[in-house]
Amino acid sequence: MSDARDDATTATTASDHDTRFFGQPWALAHVFGVEMWERFSFYGMQGILLIYMYYSAAQGGLGIDEGVATGIVGAYGGAVYLSTILGAWIADRILGSERVLFLSAWVIMAGHLALALVPGVLGLGTGLVLIAVGSGGLKANATSVVGTLYSPEDVRRDAGFSLFYLGINLGAFFGPILTGLMQSTLGFHWGFGLAAVGMAAGLLQYSFGRKSLPAAARSVPNPLPRSRFPLLWAVAAAGILLIVIGVLTGIIRADNLATIVIVVTVLAAIAYFAVILSSRHIDAVERSRVFGFIPLFVVSVGFWSLFQQQFTVLTIYSDKQLDRTLFGWEMPVSWVQSINPIFIIVFSGVFAALWTKLGKRQPSTPVKFGLAAIAMGASFLLFLPWANGGANSTPLMAIVLILFGFTIAELLLSPVGLSVATKLAPHRFMTQMVALFFLSVALGTAIAGWLAQFYDPDDQVPYFTTIGGVAIVMGVALLLAVRPVLKLMRGVR
Numbered sequence: 001m002s003d004a005r006d007d008a009t010t011a012t013t014a015s016d017h018d019t020r021f022f023g024q025p026w027a028l029a030h031v032f033g034v035e036m037w038e039r040f041s042f043y044g045m046q047g048i049l050l051i052y053m054y055y056s057a058a059q060g061g062l063g064i065d066e067g068v069a070t071g072i073v074g075a076y077g078g079a080v081y082l083s084t085i086l087g088a089w090i091a092d093r094i095l096g097s098e099r100v101l102f103l104s105a106w107v108i109m110a111g112h113l114a115l116a117l118v119p120g121v122l123g124l125g126t127g128l129v130l131i132a133v134g135s136g137g138l139k140a141n142a143t144s145v146v147g148t149l150y151s152p153e154d155v156r157r158d159a160g161f162s163l164f165y166l167g168i169n170l171g172a173f174f175g176p177i178l179t180g181l182m183q184s185t186l187g188f189h190w191g192f193g194l195a196a197v198g199m200a201a202g203l204l205q206y207s208f209g210r211k212s213l214p215a216a217a218r219s220v221p222n223p224l225p226r227s228r229f230p231l232l233w234a235v236a237a238a239g240i241l242l243i244v245i246g247v248l249t250g251i252i253r254a255d256n257l258a259t260i261v262i263v264v265t266v267l268a269a270i271a272y273f274a275v276i277l278s279s280r281h282i283d284a285v286e287r288s289r290v291f292g293f294i295p296l297f298v299v300s301v302g303f304w305s306l307f308q309q310q311f312t313v314l315t316i317y318s319d320k321q322l323d324r325t326l327f328g329w330e331m332p333v334s335w336v337q338s339i340n341p342i343f344i345i346v347f348s349g350v351f352a353a354l355w356t357k358l359g360k361r362q363p364s365t366p367v368k369f370g371l372a373a374i375a376m377g378a379s380f381l382l383f384l385p386w387a388n389g390g391a392n393s394t395p396l397m398a399i400v401l402i403l404f405g406f407t408i409a410e411l412l413l414s415p416v417g418l419s420v421a422t423k424l425a426p427h428r429f430m431t432q433m434v435a436l437f438f439l440s441v442a443l444g445t446a447i448a449g450w451l452a453q454f455y456d457p458d459d460q461v462p463y464f465t466t467i468g469g470v471a472i473v474m475g476v477a478l479l480l481a482v483r484p485v486l487k488l489m490r491g492v493r
Helices: 004-015 028-054 066-082 084-095 097-117 120-147 157-185 188-212 226-248 254-277 284-311 313-320 333-361 365-381 396-424 427-454 461-480 482-489
Strands: none
Touching: 028 066, 028 097, 028 120, 028 157, 028 188, 028 284, 028 313, 028 333, 066 084, 066 120, 066 254, 066 284, 066 313, 066 427, 084 097, 084 120, 084 427, 097 120, 097 188, 120 157, 120 396, 120 427, 157 188, 157 333, 157 396, 254 284, 254 427, 284 313, 284 333, 284 365, 284 396, 284 427, 284 461, 284 482, 313 333, 313 427, 333 396, 365 396, 365 461, 365 482, 396 427, 461 482
């Protein structure tokens, strides 16, 4: 009887000859579609989330302090990626990646409905918790399912992940545009409602195509013994109880959520690396590759701590300092968040074609990561010519230029990071290695929310200079360490 590895080999061998979806396996189209609609709802909601919290009640918002609101956004974003641990574990031990992906999409839609229909802080809290948990389950498992479509030797792998990333950014472009229009014309809850409709469309589309995915997508690599299920339920109940006690006693508060998520994520990452590295089920080559992933993880954290400030510092900057006037009409604040996806849509195909053309001659993953950190730091330094300006002092083209830098950095790291996580992963920890990559995003996102408290609109130069400089130093350090990192990666580039 064949095991999961045999199923994966059979599926990927067949996929090697399937080029019906822009040169990629046709099954990629189904995951592409559900991820696109999920990103439409996710970024559409997030495009109006911060201003919903700090706008006054007269403006349709909740009137939360601006610093507290940015911390909540950072904590929520971090919790989304932190939840990938749970989603990955359930996939690897209980249900398989494809089933977790499908169920998570339903949870996400419920969260958007809560934001749309339940007023006040109750709707905000309920909606964000559901979306965070659901998005965590969908993220790691969508990526893992894409990984099952390719054999390890298939040179289309990075190009396929870049095309998958195009779907993400199609949703990320249209989401803020349309929810922003709904918010500015009809109100915040209409914008949240549109996000729910988008997720429903994704579920409908995916339901028709999920059966065509390879058997490897539904396999459970390391099934949890039935005898361990009572312990699982006890741990889950204890975790929920701990959170409830923390909220009731005031240990967990709105103003310290980002810090709590940072601490939890650091501990989770250390524990996760320790569990994988100490496993008796991985060999010396697999263990070395996991060690090689550690410096990539650290640089990824630094990258995302800057990139995710699109939803904190850049949102405040766009609301208060950016000239958003277009032919006498002021565009919604959320539209700024659609600039980066436009560039991604245009250049993801270029990067995919470039990596495909170069094949084995393309830069190694550590080089790509190092260049991404440098480009990200340089983008923050581009804020300096317009720093400390007043209302409407920054031209829209300046933000377009800065976000172009964000895009180049993102394409060098994000789809490549997803790809290398599947290549470096031990067989028994495939989905959980993808979750580790998302843990770097979780930590970076929470740090982005925490850093926002140091942003001073009246004295921006120290902030942009320090943040940008640290990222550039981090990128240069990785470039200098390329050879030892590649040695640890044992043949994976």
